Amino acid sequence: xxxxxxxxxxxxxxxxxxxxxxxxxxxxxxxxxxxxxxxxxxxxxxxxxxxxxxxxxxxxxxxxxxxxxxxxxxxxxxxxxxxxxxxxxxxxxxxxxxxxxxxxxxxxxxxxxxxxxxxxxxxxxxxxxxxxxxxxxxxxxxxxxxxxxxxxxxxxxxxxxxxxxxxxxxxxxxxxxxxxxxxxxxxxxxxxxxxxxxxxxxxxxxxxxxxxxxxxxxxxxxxxxxxxxxxxxxxxxxxxxxxxxxxxxxxxxxxxxxxxxxxxxxxxxxxxxxxxxxxxxxxxxxxxxxxxxxxxxxxxxxxxxxxxxxxxxxxxxxxxxxxxxxxxxxxxxxxxxxxxxxxxxxxxxxxxxxxxxx
Amino acid sequence: xxxxxxxxxxxxxxxxxxxxxxxxxxxxxxxxxxxxxxxxxxxxxxxxxxxxxxxxxxxxxxxxxxxxxxxxxxxxxxxxxxxxxxxxxxxxxxxxxxxxxxxxxxxxxxxxxxxxxxxxxxxxxxxxxxxxxxxxxxxxxxxxxxxxxxxxxxxxxxxxxxxxxxxxxxxxxxxxxxxxxxxxxxxxxxxxxxxxxxxxxxxxxxxxxxxxxxxxxxxxxx
Numbered sequence: 001x002x003x004x005x006x007x008x009x010x011x012x013x014x015x016x017x018x019x020x021x022x023x024x025x026x027x028x029x030x031x032x033x034x035x036x037x038x039x040x041x042x043x044x045x046x047x048x049x050x051x052x053x054x055x056x057x058x059x060x061x062x063x064x065x066x067x068x069x070x071x072x073x074x075x076x077x078x079x080x081x082x083x084x085x086x087x088x089x090x091x092x093x094x095x096x097x098x099x100x101x102x103x104x105x106x107x108x109x110x111x112x113x114x115x116x117x118x119x120x121x122x123x124x125x126x127x128x129x130x131x132x133x134x135x136x137x138x139x140x141x142x143x144x145x146x147x148x149x150x151x152x153x154x155x156x157x158x159x160x161x162x163x164x165x166x167x168x169x170x171x172x173x174x175x176x177x178x179x180x181x182x183x184x185x186x187x188x189x190x191x192x193x194x195x196x197x198x199x200x201x202x203x204x205x206x207x208x209x210x211x212x213x214x215x216x217x218x219x220x221x222x223x224x225x226x227x228x229x230x231x232x233x234x235x236x237x238x239x240x241x242x243x244x245x246x247x248x249x250x251x252x253x254x255x256x257x258x259x260x261x262x263x264x265x266x267x268x269x270x271x272x273x274x275x276x277x278x279x280x281x282x283x284x285x286x287x288x289x290x291x292x293x294x295x296x297x298x299x300x301x302x303x304x305x306x307x308x309x310x311x312x313x314x315x316x317x318x319x320x321x322x323x324x325x326x327x328x329x330x331x332x333x334x335x336x337x338x339x340x341x342x343x344x345x346x347x348x349x350x351x352x353x354x355x356x357x358x
Numbered sequence: 359x360x361x362x363x364x365x366x367x368x369x370x371x372x373x374x375x376x377x378x379x380x381x382x383x384x385x386x387x388x389x390x391x392x393x394x395x396x397x398x399x400x401x402x403x404x405x406x407x408x409x410x411x412x413x414x415x416x417x418x419x420x421x422x423x424x425x426x427x428x429x430x431x432x433x434x435x436x437x438x439x440x441x442x443x444x445x446x447x448x449x450x451x452x453x454x455x456x457x458x459x460x461x462x463x464x465x466x467x468x469x470x471x472x473x474x475x476x477x478x479x480x481x482x483x484x485x486x487x488x489x490x491x492x493x494x495x496x497x498x499x500x501x502x503x504x505x506x507x508x509x510x511x512x513x514x515x516x517x518x519x520x521x522x523x524x525x526x527x528x529x530x531x532x533x534x535x536x537x538x539x540x541x542x543x544x545x546x547x548x549x550x551x552x553x554x555x556x557x558x559x560x561x562x563x564x565x566x567x568x569x570x571x572x573x574x575x576x577x578x579x580x
Contacts, residue, residue, distance in 0.1 A: 167476065216367040245368075249368045250369075
């Protein structure tokens with residue numbers, strides 16, 4: 001297992017380094033019903049990446065609620081913020097407390113929005129789905145008729161199944177009195193995890209086999225798009241596919257988010273288009289991404305001994321300050337640390353942060 | 359980056375059983391029964407042309423006028439040829455509602471057995487008068503189903519002579535609606551839109567009605 005250089009945060013590896021990064025693509029498409037009525041899409045997807053946490057939340061506004069799109073936006077905003085700011089706290093909560101920890105701040109915010117809109121809270125009803133990853137840990141959850149899936153050790157699986165009533169149009173919402181009992185939260189390690197997906201019931205109408213209770217083959221193929229194409233392009237492709245395939249099947253709004261753990265060497269990353277490199281390296285400018293890739297390359301190819309910032313600076317022609325800044329940023333966005341797991345869990349068989357291969 | 363048809367799993371359409379329970383008693387004779395017959399043709403055509411309603415609705419028709427008859431068993435609108443109704447006899451509404459509820463329960467069971475998703479059954483109860491038989495048990499049964507969120511009941515009084523109070527015991531949630539005179543066409547245009555409008559609701563709640571309800575109904579009687 002490679003170790004990190006204390007000064008630069010770079011690994012010591014023997015040969016080609018593989019770096020890992022969670023990337024997200026998502027799309028929400030207005031359903032046929034809402035298009036015909038001229039009403040807005042009531043699905044919302046939110047992605048927040050900050051402080052080493054990537055959080056994705058999705059909400060499907062209830063058709064029977066008058067301001068469902070406002071409620072759905074509120075739900076995704078609040079839950080993403082909570083997952084990013086309180087990931088460690090939530091992770092350490094007893095499982096029975098988790099639904100309350102997540103729902104109480106959300107319901108408080110919904111109440112404020114309801115007062116601002118002069119409506120009852122139930123007019124802001126929506127379902128809720130989320131996935132957050134931090135280092136080697138994930139938190140996933142579902143309330144309502146959406147689906148959360150994953151790919152673990154090469155196999156697709158359903159993490160959270162849809163919750164429905166007897167009738168096809170009945171489900172549970174964050175404002176339902178049964179919400180705390182119905183909110184299913186899953187905690188786990190990302191060991192062996194290659195991807196997550198979240199979908200509202202509209203997308204599940206074509207991507208989830210209700211009889212077999214398994215994900216459609218299209219999901220697994222979709223995850224792989226993020227291995228080669230930038231998230232923005234994949235998001236556009238998701239939207240186009242949802243429009244093409246969901247519209248004929250369902251009148252409902254459709255949302256899909258895919259969260260992919262991409263693993264590649266800096267050499268491979270260099271062959272990717274510039275927008276992909278920018279997304280992978282977490283740098284929005286073309287020049288910044290180029291510089292950061294050079295730092296990554298300098299840190300990773302054959303450092304059998306600790307490499308100093310001065311050496312990287314010399315190799316890249318960048319100032320020591322710039323090298324330090326890029327190295328810190330790489331630590332934030334890439335999976336670098338085999339971080340210890342709270343709660344006495346010991347990492348087992350975890351691939352090294354910038355592990356060697358070949 | 360495109361999905362292929364074999365890689366997706368389009369779900370089977372959910373079914374919505376609708377039973378029309380229609381008063382064709384003697385007092386409907388003349389213009390009302392003619393309008394009902396015309397409205398029925400329009401209704402079937404409208405359901406068939408409404409994309410959402412056509413995909414899910416299966417319609418049965420029970421009439422009460424002298425006797426109670428199952429005139430049409432559950433079928434998609436396109437496959438139904440409604441007979442011309444003839445007005446005659448008394449108003450055995452209790453017996454008719456009992457038969458309608460039995461038919462809806464059987465249909466629901468057949469969906470369950472086949473693993474087909476389904477929506478809350480609908481019972482549309484239309485009368486221009488009031489029951490002339492024992493209706494209490496039928497009303498109790500329909501009320502329990504409505505309260506449990508297992509039935510959507512649309513109670514409609516036809517014209518000014520209908521006794522809306524007689525419909526109320528069947529429908530604990532939706533107040534009886536009085537169809538304005540000669541508004542059969544409007545009603546049967548509205549109904550498919552409501553059937554197609556199956557917004558998701560919290561568990562245990564009935565289905566929302568299409569807002570165009572005022573096109574045919576007088577103000578609701580609370």
